[in-house]
Amino acid sequence: MARLAAFDMDGTLLMPDHRFGEQTLATLRRLYDREITLAFATGRHALEMQRITRSLALDAFLITGNGTRIHSREGDVLYRQDLDPEVADRVLHSKWETSATVHVFNDSGWLTDRVFPEMLEAHMQSGFTYQLADLKRLSAYDVTKICFVGEHDDLCRLRIQLNEALGERAHLCFSAEYCLEVLPLGCNKGAALAVLSASLGYTLQDCMAFGDAMNDREMLESVGYGMIMGNAMPQLRAALPHLPVIGHCRDQAVSHFLTHWLDTPHLPYSPE
CATH class of the missing domain: 3.40.50.1000 (HAD superfamily/HAD-like)
Structure with missing residues (x-):
């Protein structure tokens, strides 16, 4: 049992x-x-x-x-466990060929640089919400995970880019069809x-x-x-x-x- x-x-x-x-x-x-x-x-x-x-x-x-x-x-x-700062820096400060929005999570909460009301529908019960921030100025030493949200085919192409750039230094996974996450290795x-x-x-x-x-x-x-x-x-x-x-x-x-x-x-x- x-x-x-x-x-x-x-x-x-x-x-x-x-x-x-x-x-x-x-x-x-x-x-x-x-x-x-x-x-x-x-x-x-x-x-x-x-x-x-x-x-x-x-x-x-x-x-x-x-x-x-x-x-x-x-x-x-x-x-x-947090992302390796070098990985977080590479993901946040590189130019990716994608139209996906970027969402950063750390102990302070959920950070993004665009207003995205559709994302809040899943959080109506708790009232949890994002904070608007300049992600390019965010410290790479304060990142738990990074999520890209967009169309699935676009995210599949992005995953190839991220794999080529990061190699074995991070764990990539789909938490939903529309959400690709960059997590600490292992x-x-x-x-x-x-x-x-x-x-x-x-x-x-x-x-x-x-x-x-x-x-x-x-x-x-x-x-x-x-x-x-x-x-x-x-x-x-x-x-x-x-x-x-x-x-x-x-x-x-x-x-x-x-x-x-x-x-x-x-x-x-x-x-x-």
Whole structure:
């Protein structure tokens, strides 16, 4: 039986409007009552996730920034990793052939140099927002991760440029079709979950995890019970064809699966 359950947020635990469903919240509380440790593993900022967990009274560990930070249930920093300053400097101060917008994350929050109201729709529940800043003047020693947001084909071309420029000095991944992230080398949700589980005296085989995007790959393939959402990126399903696929986030499929797992684990599961 799993002792720790790790959840991606957008496209997984949250519905398409980026809100928790009531069934999902009730199921998370059932897990907690069964003494199963909860962890939210997300690309979102720690400051935002702390607001969300406080507002919903959810007692969970936080893996944020796609593995760049781990916080305890009390809010203490258990692990942190930032981009190599040379990498951050190269990404921020080079000319890239792309129309994507640039978003920088550090401990102070979310920084960008363009007004982008569409990006705020995903953060309505928390009220978390960006700060406008001159990214060219930002210190390269104060960058946790950098995100490019734009059309998927454009981002695929950008990824080739970034790979050629950065080589093995950073980890690149798609956290959504429209979001390409530049992360510290070796930094991902799976690596962070390994750190967290070990600190709690668990192994990764004691963990279950749910996700829908390529930034969830390392986490899903490393745990004892990895589940892919029915609305997942095709690239994720192709990369992990051996993992079970559950339903769509719009139907609160994580809650549906976990209710079956808690109440009728002896019966075969169907996402229908």
